Amino acid sequence: MDIFDEIRFIARKTQNPYLKEARSAGQKIMGYLCSYVPEEILHAAGFIPYRLRTVESLGTEKGDLYYSALNCSFVRHCFDKAVRGDFDFLDGVIFFNGCDHSRRMYDNWRDLYRERQAGPGFLHMLIAPHKISQTALNRYTDELSKLVRALEESFGLKITDQKLHNSICLYNEKRSLLAQLFAMRKGEKVPLTGAESIRLVLALSAVPVEKAVSLLEKMIDACQDRNVAKPGDLRLFMAGGCMEEADHMQLIEDQGAVVVADNLCLGARSVHTPIEEDLPPVPAIARRYLTHLSCPRMVNDFYSRSHYFEETIRDFSVDAVITDKLMFCDLWGGEAFLLKSEARRLGIPILTLEREMHGGGAGQVQTRVQAFFEKIANLTQDDA
Numbered sequence: 001m002d003i004f005d006e007i008r009f010i011a012r013k014t015q016n017p018y019l020k021e022a023r024s025a026g027q028k029i030m031g032y033l034c035s036y037v038p039e040e041i042l043h044a045a046g047f048i049p050y051r052l053r054t055v056e057s058l059g060t061e062k063g064d065l066y067y068s069a070l071n072c073s074f075v076r077h078c079f080d081k082a083v084r085g086d087f088d089f090l091d092g093v094i095f096f097n098g099c100d101h102s103r104r105m106y107d108n109w110r111d112l113y114r115e116r117q118a119g120p121g122f123l124h125m126l127i128a129p130h131k132i133s134q135t136a137l138n139r140y141t142d143e144l145s146k147l148v149r150a151l152e153e154s155f156g157l158k159i160t161d162q163k164l165h166n167s168i169c170l171y172n173e174k175r176s177l178l179a180q181l182f183a184m185r186k187g188e189k190v191p192l193t194g195a196e197s198i199r200l201v202l203a204l205s206a207v208p209v210e211k212a213v214s215l216l217e218k219m220i221d222a223c224q225d226r227n228v229a230k231p232g233d234l235r236l237f238m239a240g241g242c243m244e245e246a247d248h249m250q251l252i253e254d255q256g257a258v259v260v261a262d263n264l265c266l267g268a269r270s271v272h273t274p275i276e277e278d279l280p281p282v283p284a285i286a287r288r289y290l291t292h293l294s295c296p297r298m299v300n301d302f303y304s305r306s307h308y309f310e311e312t313i314r315d316f317s318v319d320a321v322i323t324d325k326l327m328f329c330d331l332w333g334g335e336a337f338l339l340k341s342e343a344r345r346l347g348i349p350i351l352t353l354e355r356e357m358h359g360g361g362a363g364q365v366q367t368r369v370q371a372f373f374e375k376i377a378n379l380t381q382d383d384a
C-alpha cells in the first residue's frame, strides 16, 4: 500500500490498526473534540489523543434523540456514533466550548453515561475564553492546569514538566512537517489536492504522534515531484469549520480547481504556531492554543484571520475563495459574511456554500461551483 492509500484507509475509518495495536499493548486512548484541546497534555499523560470524527456515520437518528434539528449536522452525526457505541474504545473524552452545539455534547454524553453506562466514564469539559488577552491567557492556563489535575487524579498518574516538554517537542515536529508539506502548495506544482489534505489531517489525528511523524516524512518524500494541478485549474482558498468529507472537497476540485490553502479545522489550523520549548510547559501550551490561527469562536481576533487570509491569497497565488459552512453554524455564518467583504476589498472572487454533513446534494454543489468557475473564466476573458 503506498502512502496515499494508507492515508485514505486510515481517514475513512473510525478506528485503525495502529490504535488497535496500541490498545492491545495496554495504551489508553483519549478522545477530544476541537483544535483548541492540547494534544500535548493528553500525550504527556500517556494517552493517544484521538480527534472525534463522523466518518462511517450511519445517520443522525440516534443523535437526534439528544439534539435538536436546529443543531449542526457535525455534532448530530458525531453523537449518533457515540450512542451507537462507535467510540467505546476510548478511555475518556475531553469536550470543549468551541460553540454551543459542541459544548452541549458534554451534557448529552454525561446523560448517555448515566442512563446506559455507555462510553467512557471520564468526561472532562475544558473551557477556553472567547477572547485573546492577558486575562484570557491566565484563565486558559488555569483551565489547562485543571485538566492536568483531573487526568492525574482520575487515572492515578503524574504529568511532569519533563513529560510535557517531550510531548511539546514531538508535536512541534509533527506541526513543522505538516507546515513544510502545506507550504509546498505555494509553487506552480501542487503536490496534493485539498481532498488529500483533509484525509491526511484526519488520519494524523487518529494515530500515535510517532506514527504521524513517520507518515508525514513518507508523504513529504512522495510529494517531491508530484503535481496534481491540471492545466487551467483555478487555485482555491477553502474556508470553513468542520469538514471531514474529502469527497465533497474532491467534487469541488473536479470542476476545475485545486485547493492550495485553507483555514479549515482539519487543515491550516493544525499547522500554525509552534509551542515555545524553553518556557514552563503549561503556560507555553496555553499561549500557543489561545493564539494560533483562530477559529471564528474567538470574537476579538478577526483582524488576525483577515491578515492570514490576505497574506495567504498573495503567497499561494490564490485565484478564488469558497466558504463552505454547515447549516445552523452561526460562527461560520458570521465569518463567511465578513470574508465576503474582505474578498471584495481584495478583488478576489468568492462563493458561499452551505451543506449538511454527509448530506448529499452533490448535483447542486456541482452546478453552483461550475457556474462560479465559468463566471471567473468569463471575467478573465473580458480582461484579456
Ligand code: SF4
Binding pocket: 072, 073, 074, 075, 098, 099, 100, 101, 102, 241, 242, 326, 328, 329, 330, 331, 332
Ligand atoms: S460546524 Fe459550527 S456549529 Fe457545528 S460544531 Fe463546528 S463550529 Fe460548532
